[in-house]
Amino acid sequence: MFLEIVLAGLMALKEYIALHVLTCLIPAFFLAGAMVTFIEREVILSYLGESQNRLKSFSLACIASFLVAACSCTVIPVASGLYYAGAGIGPACIVLWVAPAANILALTYTGSILGLEMVLSRIVVAISMAFLVGATMSFIFQKESHQKPLVEQESGEKKAMIKKQHIILLLLLVLTLLLPNYLIAKGTYIGKVVIWGSMSFVTAVYAWLTIEKKPLYLWFRETWWFVRIIFPLLLLGVFLVGVISKLLPEEWIREWLGGNGIVATFLAILLGSVSYFATLTEAPFVDTLMNMGMGKGPALALLLTGPGISLPNWLAVGRVFGFKKAFVYVPTIMVLGTILSWVFGNYIL
Numbered sequence: 423m424f425l426e427i428v429l430a431g432l433m434a435l436k437e438y439i440a441l442h443v444l445t446c447l448i449p450a451f452f453l454a455g456a457m458v459t460f461i462e463r464e465v466i467l468s469y470l471g472e473s474q475n476r477l478k479s480f481s482l483a484c485i486a487s488f489l490v491a492a493c494s495c496t497v498i499p500v501a502s503g504l505y506y507a508g509a510g511i512g513p514a515c516i517v518l519w520v521a522p523a524a525n526i527l528a529l530t531y532t533g534s535i536l537g538l539e540m541v542l543s544r545i546v547v548a549i550s551m552a553f554l555v556g557a558t559m560s561f562i563f564q565k566e567s568h569q570k571p572l573v574e575q576e577s578g579e580k581k582a583m584i585k586k587q588h589i590i591l592l593l594l595l596v597l598t599l600l601l602p603n604y605l606i607a608k609g610t611y612i613g614k615v616v617i618w619g620s621m622s623f624v625t626a627v628y629a630w631l632t633i634e635k636k637p638l639y640l641w642f643r644e645t646w647w648f649v650r651i652i653f654p655l656l657l658l659g660v661f662l663v664g665v666i667s668k669l670l671p672e673e674w675i676r677e678w679l680g681g682n683g684i685v686a687t688f689l690a691i692l693l694g695s696v697s698y699f700a701t702l703t704e705a706p707f708v709d710t711l712m713n714m715g716m717g718k719g720p721a722l723a724l725l726l727t728g729p730g731i732s733l734p735n736w737l738a739v740g741r742v743f744g745f746k747k748a749f750v751y752v753p754t755i756m757v758l759g760t761i762l763s764w765v766f767g768n769y770i771l
Contacts, residue, residue, distance in 0.1 A: 427668050434664025435657060438698070441611060445618040446496045447653070449599040454503030455645030456595055459637060460588035461507055472510035472560065480556045483513035484549055487520035488529075492599070493699065494735040495656050497521040499648045502742040511743070512560035515751055516552045518739070523730035524548035532705045532725065540718070543766050544725055551726070551758045558754050563747060587632040594625040652738045659734025663698045666733075682717035682767040688760045690720035694727030695736075695756055704728035719767015727759050 470479045492500065497518055505514040522528075524545055533541040598621035602614040629638065678689050699707065707728070708721045716724075731752060740748035 427665050430668035431661040431664040434698075435661045438657075438660040442493070442496070445602040445614045446493065446599070447499075447656075449595060449618070449622070450492065450496045450499040451645050451648050451652075452641075453592070453595040453599055454499035454648045455641050455643075456588075456592055457500075457503035458507045458644045459641040460591065461584050470504065470509035470513040472512070472564065474510070476512065476557065476560065479510065479513045480516055480553055483509075483516040483556070484520055484552050487517050487552075488524065488526050492521045492525065493729050494522045494732040495659075495698070495738065496599075498652055498656075498735065498738045498742060502648065502652075505743065510560060511563050511566075511747065512556035514743075515559045516556045518751075519555055519730055519755065520548055520552045523551075523726045528705070528729065535705045535709050536712075536721075536725075539771060540722065540725070543722055543771055547722065547759075547762045547766060548726060548730075550762060551755065554758055555751065555754050559747065559751060562750055591625070591629055591633065594621065594628060597621055598625055651741050655737040655741050656734045659732065659737045660698055663696065663733050666696055679711060679720050680715040680717060682719040682764070684760065684764050686717060687719045687723050687764040687767065688756075690716070690723040691727050691756050691759045691763070694724045695731045695752070696733045697728060698732040698734060699728035717767055718771040719763050722766055722771070723759050723763035726763070727755065730759075731755055 469482055500521070501514050501518040504517060505511065529541050529544065532544060598618060601621060602617045629641075633641075679686050679693075694704075704725055708716070708724050711724070712718075712721050736748060736752055739751060743751075
């Protein structure tokens with residue numbers, strides 16, 4: 423039995439490394455390093471800094487997050503890149519939540535499987551939770567400041583906010599991250615790798631021809647910093663998810679996730695928060711469970727937290743943002759997700 427449990431963890435780890443590291447995490451790490459290296463701190467502070475208008479900065483973070491097709495692990499380098507470039511903890515946590523929980527790609531796929539009603543509910547609940555989570559994190563940690571740890575500052579030299587060639591580089595990195603994800607629903611993994619490889623080659627050639635050696639070195643150093651602190655914990659978390667999935671019997675899901683009760687909704691939140699769902703995998707999984715008797719409230723809860731948070735996400739968020747922030751962020755997501763999904767399941771859906 424022990425050997426089977428360990429093998430389940432290793433199989434989950436093998437699948438994660440084979441399907442997600444190359445086309446998801448690698449471009450996400452490079453994007454995070456580029457944001458910290460090439461975007462001047464003043465740019466982030468002027469839009470997403472802690473001193474900016476909360477409604478404006480939170481709204482901008484939400485809108486931007488809808489365009490980022492990322493799972494709970496892939497989004498961590500992106501959100502932490504914003505945070506260490508100067509964004510407030512509230513907007514950073516909004517990106518951390520909304521990008522995996524309600525990006526355009528996931529919403530489109532959800533609609534094709536579960537219908538418009540569930541999509542609209544997912545959008546409303548995700549945005550409501552985002553503003554509440556952002557406000558909570560900003561209020562609790564408003565006295566804390568963070569410093570950008572790795573980018574060297576030039577003294578006495580006035581720089582442009584962001585150079586044109588750096589904007590193009592960031593766009594290429596975003597495309598390298600997003601384009602392969604748009605093939606998940608109907609394409610093959612080989613197709614994703616081809617898209618990723620082509621975009622990576624174009625990006626590498628562009629960077630080599632347009633970026634000077636010192637900024638390139640700083641970019642690689644920043645990228646390695648994110649890899650070093652995040653990647654090991656992601657692997658550990660994925661292994662633990664495989665172990666948990668082996669120990670969790672299917673009969674338990676059928677018995678405890680039926681109906682729209684508050685307990686069933688909370689258990690769906692709990693299941694989603696300790697599992698790992700890559701972007702788009704949550705919709706067919708929830709559809710299967712609904713056909714087995716799962717209520718709409720628990721289904722909505724699992725749609726949000728399945729891709730939105732995960733056990734690997736918990737560990738990596740704690741390592742990057744600090745475990746004190748993780749201990750506030752994760753329970754806040756779980757409580758809000760339970761309450762709002764229960765309300766929608768009983769009174770709206």
